[in-house]
Amino acid sequence: MGSTKTRARNTRRKLAKFATLNPQGTSKVSELTQQNQSPTSTQEKEVAPLPSTSGTPLVAAPSLLAPPKVIMTTVELDDRKYMSKMRPKKATQSTWRNTGAANISNKRSDMDANIGSTRGKVTNGVNVVDSLTSVTDGDNKGDINLLSRNYSELAKMEGYPKAGDMVAYKLLEIDSSYNPTISDFKEATVISFSEVNMEAQVLLDPNFRKPLEMDSEGLPVLGKFDVYDEGILERTKQGIAIVPWNDLVECRVIFKEPSFTQTPMDVPGALKQRHFKGPFDSDERDLSGVSLFSPEVLVDAALRSSFVSFGTRIQGKESLGYGEGTRSNKKQPSSFSSPKTAFSAWCLFLGFLFLIIAVTFRVHYTLPSPVYEGLDVISGKPQFSEENVRQIIRYMTQDIGYRVVGTEQELDTKNYLVGDGSHRFDFMSKVVMKMYTNMTNIIVRLSCGPECDQNSILLNAHYDTTLGSPGAADDALGCGVMIEIIRIMSLRPAPKKNSVIFLFNGGEESLQDASHSFITTHELRDKVRAVVNLEACGTSGPEVLFQANSREMIDAYGTVPYPHGTVLANDLFATGLILSDTDFRQFVDHGNLTGLDMAVYKNSYLYHTHLDLDEFLEEGLPQHMGENTLALATYLTEEANLTNLERTSSVVFFDVFGLFFVSYSWTAAICSHILIAGLALFTMATRISRPTLRGSVSILLSFIAALLAPNLSVVLLQSLGSPMQWFSHEWLPVILFGPMALAAMFGVQVLFHFKNASTGANEISTLSSLQVFFTFALCISSYVGLASSYVFALFTLCITVALVFNHMKGARSHGYGLEVNHVDFATYFVASFLPTTYFSFICFSLLDMFVPLTGRIGVDAPVDNIIAIMSGFVTFVICPPLLAFSHRFGRAILKRIAIVLLILHLVLVLISSAVMYPYDELHPKRVFIQHLRNMTSGESLLYLAHADPGPFYEPYVTKIEAMFEGEASFRSAATNPSDWNAIYPFNQFLESYVLDTSTYIRTHTVNKTIAESTAPLTSLIRAAPKLMAENVVYDSKTGLRRLTVLCTHPNYIWTVASFDAHLTSWSMGSSEPFPYPSHYVIRHVGGHVSDGWRVDLEHHATGSEDRLRIELTAMETEGFGRDTERELEGSGEIGVMRQIVRSRPAWTALTYFSIVADTFEL
Structure with missing residues (x-):
């Protein structure tokens, strides 16, 4: 044989x-x-x-x-x-x-x-x-x-x-x-x-x-x-x-x-x-x-x-006609019959899937109804009120405005503690040496007395904002929620077991300086046992639990009324693929705390833009975050034991459709995975499942094809000059790339469809091979210790149950103990219901997170390819049994379906390229504007930059060129890394065009002397930032040179000093310099009226005359939210930045500022 x-x-x-x-x-x-x-x-x-x-x-x-x-x-x-x-x-x-x-x-x-x-x-x-x-x-x-x-x-x-x-x-x-x-x-x-x-x-x-x-x-x-x-x-x-x-x-x-x-x-x-x-x-x-x-x-x-x-x-x-067995006289129940035609069967099954997706979409985005009264009208007890939170948000965003660290708006909350410090900050694969002065923190503590003060839970939110954003969601929402919780808890009896500390920190957007100050210097830091951090990078949907490092705190989250979190998000955030960070990191790294990090993440198109306003916060969002946080605070102060909290990442947790929360240990996870894998192997051994090598290879290749085939569409879109056509809606990539992924998946199945076998044989082989695919993924992910492996367990279990169901259903008709080599139509519903329902939730969250994120991860990032691959992944995991179902009506029908999907995809690509645009008013392109006065060269330059590969020059830069009557030149971040030092390290993602504004200023000034002068316009700047060297000592024996660098910057904020040196020591806290020549960036932020800073350095020098060449960039304080900038002395109101803002296209979101740059030899 x-x-x-x-x-x-x-x-x-x-x-x-x-x-x-x-x-x-x-x-x-x-x-x-x-x-x-x-x-x-x-x-x-x-x-x-x-x-x-x-x-x-x-x-x-x-x-x-x-x-x-x-x-x-x-x-x-x-x-x-x-x-x-x-x-x-x-x-x-x-x-x-x-x-x-x-x-x-x-x-x-x-x-x-x-x-x-x-x-x-x-x-x-x-x-x-x-x-x-x-x-x-x-x-x-x-x-x-x-x-x-x-x-x-x-x-x-x-x-x-x-x-x-x-x-x-x-x-x-x-x-x-x-x-x-x-x-x-x-x-x-x-x-x-x-x-x-x-x-x-x-x-x-x-x-x-x-x-x-x-x-x-x-x-x-x-x-x-x-x-x-x-x-x-x-x-x-x-x-x-x-x-x-x-x-x-x-x-x-x-x-x-x-x-x-x-x-x-x-x-x-x-x-x-x-x-x-x-x-x-x-x-x-x-x-x-x-x-x-x-x-x-x-x-x-x-x-x-x-x-x-x-x-x-x-x-x-x-003999039963199908082999040996026991005769049964029992009348069999009627079965769920398959439609007679391919069209009706496909319509019924796809209709079932679309119904699941529609229902899960509705449930996934449903938020609780807002509560407008602070007291329950029946019981008279205090309750969380969204309206109270919105009043706080409106005050902070509309009355105060942009609350950038160091500006006057920051002073509108004056109940603060003051501290100085420095620390090392690793972010976006870059090392930033941070210094801060006059950081503002507001602290509120609720306690039941000395017996409760030894163990405290910390709730944290920040009230400062980033450049160009009023920060309604980020993070006035978190502050409003905490204020409302303070109101409610102060009306209740005092906490029974543990106290609660509310920290309103004033320096998160400056790279987490205020939280660092609290956890490293404040006297209450030793009383804190766990932290709950409230953040936002979106304006709608439920907040998600995306970081957790303690079993006890995860169990505490299980008490919230609207759970929404999964270890998938925890594992994903830990990879660093999401270029973001929160105060939670400072509490964990410097305070060794356990805790939970929760954030609003949907519709992050408006994150860090001028559109982060109360009017764009979805109704029910403050209620959702508030009730969850209140439940956490109540449980942690009334019931939780905070004395022996241990940090661990070996916990599996996830919510089930937002209805309840599941968490269990990694040991329990391994045991369940072994049982599920063992059940799958048992079905294979007993011939309930009959995978083939041919079928298993087809599943693997279908998965790969689903990921790679949409990239062919990317090539077509880019050749048509239409990148990022999917950007304006989170679900649009699946509509655009999904048919191509399906066509590729079905195309593989056409190639592997065994023409000599019946359709039932191809179906059972493919469905069984899907079981092998997910069982293998379950074993590998469990072996490497990936907590997210529970998703593979779910797939494996559901397909195994479906195969057993199929066998039992067939055996009742054909004889028990006998092989069933066809797939009953109802089996597909059994195999698909739970995975499709659950992974619809997961895929909605995945798209909500990553599609808007592509607008700010860099010009060189292959975002079209990233989203194409993600769309293929979503298409595959949303219903893998489709691969088996595709064989149900033979190879010819399957081939026609693949061709129709391919044609549909091409039509969608051509239509999107012809009539669609990636951006609109609520899904804007991020544009960065920097008006730089270079004190060294005397130039006055306008930098126009963007952070994604979408259209920019033709629709935007050309209009700015016409406005300022100049020609813009291209500037790459790779060859000019110091151009955007003011926002280091984000500058690595920008691509710039630069034009000279000197001619425009001289033309529009009311000062004839300036208009007729040939001297550099920067000569008119008074009180510019300066660097000076003090206490300079050179040791000729060791070749080491010591000095103190003093920076003065009256009315400037966010200064950045960059230099190359081989440092041996400095006064930058506990971290040590690199033991080799390196490029260093020292970033300083300070509260309002912080006029300077100093740092001690020791470096290798070739002689006493050897100097450090330091580039200094300082940001002006004026104009945030008012479209103004500091004018040159005597020039009158020229309004370069105002012209930029007033001419802003509706599909753009501007982040703009003015800076002064100079170079010093110290």
């Missing part, structure tokens, strides 16, 4: 393909080769007499229906089960119609007599077969030779066949040299025909004579074709085939089925037999008076005739 299989594999392209049914009546993925075989064994054995077959006659009804045919019965020889076949003599049409049940009984007696006469020596059962080929039928005796028919005289078949038709056909076969050849005419009786996939199920031509072969288990293998299943390495030979009708070389009609209006024959009592479990029903039936030409009887009888004559006993058991 092995050598034959090897030859079949090596000559696969030459093989004639069929799909056959195994003796259990189910489809089997196979490869068939026609072989010249001869008796292979001469070993002789004594054959015991056969048991008597007297008693109730065993009737093979098909003998009345369709000559010629193969009638199989089971006999026992030497305790081995053999299948014997009887070929009755050719009958005319009239003989076939008029043959009675008595003749059938006579033929059965003749057959029994012939079998009984084979006592004595038998060589591999050859004599048994030979004896059965000489069966008598009435007066006609002798071997049957159907090849004597003149097929050329028969009419060619018109149209499609029907059940009962006898046809002769030719097809492609393999000769003895394994070369393709056209066969002789073959006769077959049509059992059924499917117009959907153009395949006929036929009873094979019985005109074939050769020795009976035995398989490895001592069972006979019958029929003309070798059948191989690559995944299981079994071989069988069959008597029924699936014939692809379009592939026939020629087809002629021997006999056309009779009219169904014919008067039914009276069937004698011999036909009243128990109808065992078969392909259509499993109850006792009385065939008396039933038309033998009805399709149901014809198909049912033909199927049974090709397996085992029903009623034959095998080792004390009754």
